[in-house]
Amino acid sequence: MEAQLTDARPRDRAATRQRLLEAARMLFGEYGYEQVTVRMIASAAGANIALVGRYFGSKAGLFGEVLAGEPTVRAVVEGDRAGLPRRLAEYAAERMSHDPESPILRSLERSAGDPEIQALVRDRLQAVLIEPIEALLGGPDAHARARMATAVFLGIGSVRRLVGPETPSPADVDRLTAVFELCLGLEPLP
Amino acid sequence: MEAQLTDARPRDRAATRQRLLEAARMLFGEYGYEQVTVRMIASAAGANIALVGRYFGSKAGLFGEVLAGEPTVRAVVEGDRAGLPRRLAEYAAERMSHDPESPILRSLERSAGDPEIQALVRDRLQAVLIEPIEALLGGPDAHARARMATAVFLGIGSVRRLVGPETPSPADVDRLTAVFELCLGLEPLP
């Protein structure tokens, strides 16, 4: 009887690449760009260090690909305009008590230093949060309002990360909803 | 005529220490903890690298002393309760367009990685922002409200840092004031 009952072939470029990508996604999200070494990634993926360079060019290239491959927070931002504050508030409330699942958001919180990485993160933040909100809002100062809502959103993550998670009460979520309504210049729902 | 007209004596332990401290304050504020090397600090202070270790124990020790020596944002947090949202909003608006002068706030934005540094920054954030606001507010959920206001405050800095500065309009400041009133659970001023 031959071994290799599973379909996981050895020497499978695509599969190894994928394992590296997923290990990187997990580690970058957990610890931030600069705290994660390529050795950690390779080790977590059960692959060789040199393969990071071979498959992604560099550590930054790998990070970029992780960011690009994210499904993002689109579910929150897409949807009807009136419900946006509530959806933002509920998502933000989730982030008061738990680390985000999305490497983008985690990276936004944790990856500060490297200018190249900052540029990647910035572009992504614009693309997945600020611009969609701005488009949904419309109006003359939509950009400023989208920016402010994004600020609240990010700040909640910063506070959790810095001073620890805390479970929000229902009243907190309501207050947060009102805050987002105010930021976005939308009327409260009846 | 002898040289040394100034009162800056050479071989002055206290003065050298002070120069190192001020160079560190400036650099940490500008670039964040991990981006600044002890060589940069020593060079900016015109001192030898080894003196950082001698006078402050370590880079982290120096950072801790920089944080501890900060005058902080006390002016905003101290004062009457009713005016707090406005003061917060004005200070936050300032931070929309300019980098903060305070190394604490800058470090809050930029120093993410090292756990020891994170602990220092967290303690400082609690001491200078969350706890004073909480004390000023009073009431049952004062902590949650102080946390939320702090989140908005920090988030604004994050957005400026990530996507660039933007000068707020007077309407933005008004909206921000309302946001802080909401966060803090205070009534709007007449």
Add this chain to the structure above:
DNA sequence: GCGGCTAGTAAACGAGCGTATACTCGCCGA
């Protein structure tokens, strides 16, 4: 005048990083 305390210096250490190189080995088509 001189010995010792001490501020300041130069240089190196060891570790960790991202990256690059030279290699091994197994599979597959001819």
Add this chain to the structure above:
DNA sequence: TCGGCGAGTATACGCTCGTTTACTAGCCGC
């Protein structure tokens, strides 16, 4: 059967970091 292509490997390179060590030299009390 065999040659080569390519996935995967082991290792080292060059660099920068924080830290430490051994040393130099100036001031002060005696």
